[in-house]
Structures are given as C-alpha cells and as structure tokens.
Amino acid sequence: MIQAQTAAPPHAKVTAILLFTTLMWGGSFLFNKIGMREVPPVHFFFFRFALAALLMGGVCLPRLARLNRHIAVRGAVVGLALAAVNLTFVLGVSGTTISRAGYLNNLFVLFIPLLTFALWRERVDRVTFGGIALAVVGLWALASGGAEGFNQGDLLSTVCALFIAIHIIAVSRVLRDEDVYLVTFVQFVTVAAVGLVLCLVLPWPEFTIGRAGAWSLAYCALFPTVICFTLQNAYQRFTTPTRAGLIYTLDPVWSMLFGVFILGERLTPRELAGCVLILMAVAGPLLARLYLEQRHRRLYRLDGAEGT
Template sequence: MKESTTSPSQGRIYFVLILTTLFWGGSFLFTKIGLREIPPPMFVFLRFSLATLLMLVVCFRRLSRLDRGTLLRGATVGFALGLTNLSFVFGVNGTSISRAGVLNNLFVLFIPLITRLVWKDRIGRVNLAGITLAVGGIWLLATGGGVGFNRGDLISTVCAFFIACHIITVSKVLKDDDVYLVSMVQFATVAFMAGMASLTLPMPNALPSGEALLTILYCAVFPTVFCFTLQNAFQRYVTPTRAGLVYTLDPVWSLVAGFFVLGERLAPLEWLGCGLIFMAALFPLTIRFFWERRLVSRYVEEKPVVQALECEQ
C-alpha cells in the first residue's frame, strides 16, 4: 500500500502551528515557576538532557544514519540554540514573563539586521519602520513602569538576537539532514553547554520539589520535543511569512499567563510599549503577507495566458 503524499488541510496546519505557539508561550510560565528553585543553567541542563533522552528513544532506529556531517551541522545549530535558551532563562529570571515574551519577539527584526551586516542584504523601508516602532516600544517599557529597562529586559532582547541567529543558522547550515537526528544532536549540544555553565555556579542546597520537576518535564516534552517535531512536520506547508504571523502569538500567551496565573500587572505606558513592540514584529510580516498574496494572484491570472501561448506554439 502506497503512503499518502497529500498535504494536510490548511485548517489542520494552522491549528497545529497555533498549538505550538501555545506550548511555547506556556514555557515562559513554567520556566518562571521552575526557576524559583532551580538555577537557570541547571534548568536548561535538566530540560535538554531529558529532551535528548526522549529523542534517543524516537531516533533509535535512525542512529545508524548518524554520520560526522550530521553531528557537525547539528552541533553548530545546537550551539546557537544553546545561546538562545541560556539567555532565555536568565532573561525570564530577571523580568516578568509579560515583558520577556514581547521582547523575545524582536527576533523578527534582528533577522534582516544580521543578514544586512553579514551578507549585505537590503533591510528595506518596511523593516526600518518596524525597527523604529520597536525602539519606541522599548523606550516606553524603560520609562513607563517605574522599573526601567532592567537587566532581565536586556537579556531577553539579547535572547531575541540569538533566536534570529538560530533561525539563520538553521537555514544556512542544515542540508538534507534527518530532522529527528539533527534535533537530537541539537538538544545534546544545549545540554552539554548548560552543564558546563552549571559547573561555574554554586549548586542548590536542596533537591527541587515535585512542582519544579514538573516544570522541567513540561518544558522538555511540549515546547522542546513536541513542538520541534510538529514544526518540522507542518511548517513546510506554509510560507515563512505566514508561519511568522502565527508565531507572533507567543507573547500573547505569555502575557495571558503572566496576568492570570502570576498576577503580573503592567502600567499603561508599559502596555503601550508592549503593543508597539508587538506591532513592530507584526507590521513587516503583514506587509510581506499581502505582498505574497499579490504575487500569487498575479501568477494565477497570468498562468492561463501563458498556457494559451504555449499551446499556440
């Protein structure tokens, strides 16, 4: 019996991608709770060690395909992912998850800046407008709530830079690798980096509680193994722009969790600042979305004419 090659329905694709944003948004909440008892690098070490073990089970029959090239490329991408997750936990530990979630979304604007600096790509007026909105939003965050732009906010912004680096690294480094094996190597690389970082800090005096261990379990299973698998399986059926629009929901979930679960409250100017940063990420993606739709519509309109000309020839 032949394996079906039909793509899933658009409704199913977007449902799954939105579900991944819910799990990623939940990681802000569970990480914040876990960090009450577990030092940030240790939290990352435990999370990705467990994720690596889970991927070993998933990839058991694929291990024979693991070659030096996959190891090297997976470790390279894993290094960027390690910097992302280490900065993520330190950022969440130093600020509210509401602010961290919004600031992490700045990766959308860091991508064109990095490609401009490294590959001399054109930034474009739309991205420049987004960057301007983001600067205004950060200024409002720094001045509107009385706490200023604190260390956690700064690290969360650095985390957005590393998220952009990881996305670019994936697109530039990975080839036709087995995505499951690459994910396993990535997770193992992050666990190693976090383990080394943990050795430089004092160990906690007491064992983590059951609640803290459950936060590690959640973060290892859902926003790590589960989301990576779903993303690899379903994102290929939509354009990067459409996927990016869906992923802007991440800070929405972190804001909701911070408000209703942790009781986080933002001053009016902080809400305005978060809104500007959110729009800074959403605006360029929305413009690209309508630009893509226009190109598709033009192609659909021109296709019958081209086919008619080919028939005449």
C-alpha cells in the same frame, strides 16, 4: 511518523498545528518562571535539555544507525546557537516578568533582516525599517513604564531575541536534507552538554526540586522542546515563512495572558503600550509581506489565464 508524510496536509491543519506550538511555547514562559522558584536558572536550563535529549534519544532509537559525522557536526553548530538562545532565555525570564520577556523575545523577527544585511548585504526594505523604528519606540515605552525601568532581565530577553535570529539563520544556512529527528537530537545533546559545563564551572547552590519544579521541568522538556521542535520541523515547510512568522507572533500574547491570569502580573499603561507597539512592529512587516505575496500570486494567476 510525522516526517513520513509525502502529500502536503490541508492548510487549516498546518495552521492549527503551528498555533498549537505557539500555545506550548507561551506556556514555557510560565513553567520556566515557576520552576526557577526552586531550581537556579542555569541548572534548570541543564536539567531541561538533558531530559529532552533522553526523550528525543528514545524517539530516535530506530534512526541512530544513520547518525554520521556530517549530521553530528551540523547539529552541533545549530545546537550551540540554540544553547545561547535558551541560556539567555532562562536568565532573562528569571529577571523580568514573563509578559515583558515574551514581547522582547519576539524582536527576533526584526533582528533577522538586520543580520542578513550585516553578513550578506541583503537589502532591508522600508517596511522593515519602519518596524524597527516602531520597536525602538515600544522599547522606550516598556523601559520607562516599569518600576525598575529596563532591567537586566529585559536586556537578556532582548539578547535572547538576537540569538533566536542567529539560530534561525544557522538552521536555514547549515541544514539541508538531514534527518530532522537526528538533527534535533544532536541539538539537544549539544545544549545539555553546554549546560553541564556551566553547572560544573559555576558554584553549585543548595536547592531541592519539589513537585512544582519537577512538573515544570517535565513540561519544558517535553512540550515546548521535544514536541514543538518536531512539529515545527515537520509542518512549517508546508507554509510560507511569512505566514509562519505571523502565527509565531502569538507567543508573547499567550505568555502575557499566562502571566496576568496565573501569576498575577500587572502591566502599567505605558508598559502595555510598549508591548502593543512591539507587537505592531513585528507583525506589521509580516502583514505587508503577506499582502505582497498574495498580490503577486493573484497577478501570476491573471497572467497565466491571459496566456491561455
């Protein structure tokens, strides 16, 4: 199993695997959009995670004896945050283009420092403030560039970015040394349970899952859910958060390429400018932090060399 590795894998391998996860996550925008042509968004959300929970349960069969109340409670807490992420994700993608949704989802990088400041008064640096200001300009360009302006799908995609930030913070604050496979399994079960409740409470519309819907559900349950979460949990710990964040900024690039070349989506020049500004707003602070990390590392090495 992946988690059994004790030695850190080569940096190139870690980067390649995390890049692969961004490609699969980018594909989830496409397959959600295709699948929801046949299956209503909330029901697609439920079926995806019910199937993912079954698949992850099979992976975790040898580990289920170690599932205890501690893991169940902590997995359920982060699972509720993950449910909020994916519910707003499917509702957002169903109401806007996957190109716009991908860039709006990426705003989670800027929401994280704002939330940590609001909750724990952690300082927000000037570079991050600059990124937030640039993101606001990008949002304005995106909103004024489309035929419908900033629609409900765009709003839900932005809210989804907020919930992504909450989920990331919850994982870092709640989880410690738990078995990542069992925690992931509990998360999926929790999300599926939320989806089931919503499906029972809301009216059940008539729909038929055809070939496109079935393949879309299978892809979304297996690749961006079971495989991506497992790879992320197993390999992200071997790189810095800054490097991982920079790699993850490729998600909206893939979603836009899939939207343009497969779904035939087109962005107006102002919409495209808005997407570029949002990407710069997200990547800029991360690049600045990466530069500072490398600079501090070089200074540390120089100090160590002088000390010897």
